[in-house]
Amino acid sequence: MSSSDAGAPDCRHPAGVLRPVIDPNRCEGKAACAAECPYDVFLVRRRARSELPTLSVLGTVKWWVHGGLQAEAVNADRCHGCGLCVNACPESAIRLVRVTSARGSADADAGAGTAGAGAGADSEPDASASTSPPPRR
Numbered sequence: 001m002s003s004s005d006a007g008a009p010d011c012r013h014p015a016g017v018l019r020p021v022i023d024p025n026r027c028e029g030k031a032a033c034a035a036e037c038p039y040d041v042f043l044v045r046r047r048a049r050s051e052l053p054t055l056s057v058l059g060t061v062k063w064w065v066h067g068g069l070q071a072e073a074v075n076a077d078r079c080h081g082c083g084l085c086v087n088a089c090p091e092s093a094i095r096l097v098r099v100t101s102a103r104g105s106a107d108a109d110a111g112a113g114t115a116g117a118g119a120g121a122d123s124e125p126d127a128s129a130s131t132s133p134p135p136r137r
């Protein structure tokens with residue numbers, strides 16, 4: 001979606017209050033978040049296995065099957081907390097958290113949407129996994 005505010009939803013927060021956190025063990029790079037976000041917060045790209053050190057065994061399998069595609073909140077400081085991405089993600093991989101420091105760290109759930117806040121690294125990452133994703137078919 002365009003970064004223009006024209007047609008943007010009536011967001012509840014100014015930028016810098018909330019930010020999206022993506023669970024890499026759930027994300028399958030389907031880009032619904034990037035399509036929905038009015039502020040161009042997300043970039044979906046192929047990510048090396050080494051960029052995702054918290055992947056579980058299942059997350060590693062999903063990463064491999066989907067060609068390494070993952071969403072990344074590259075412009076998280078633009079987030080207005082509308083929750084469109086949370087609701088759009090078919091894998092419930094996004095939750096919104098409140099920004100708590102000047103450096104932009106975040107540590108508290110904001111309660112927007114129904115994303116899988118409880119999903120996390122439930123096992124050690126597979127260090128033997130390939131460092132580059134397979135080619136996309």
Ligand code: SF4
Binds near residue numbers: 020038081085
């Ligand atoms: S809540 Fe999601 S869709 Fe809305 S501005 Fe923030 S990142 Fe974009």
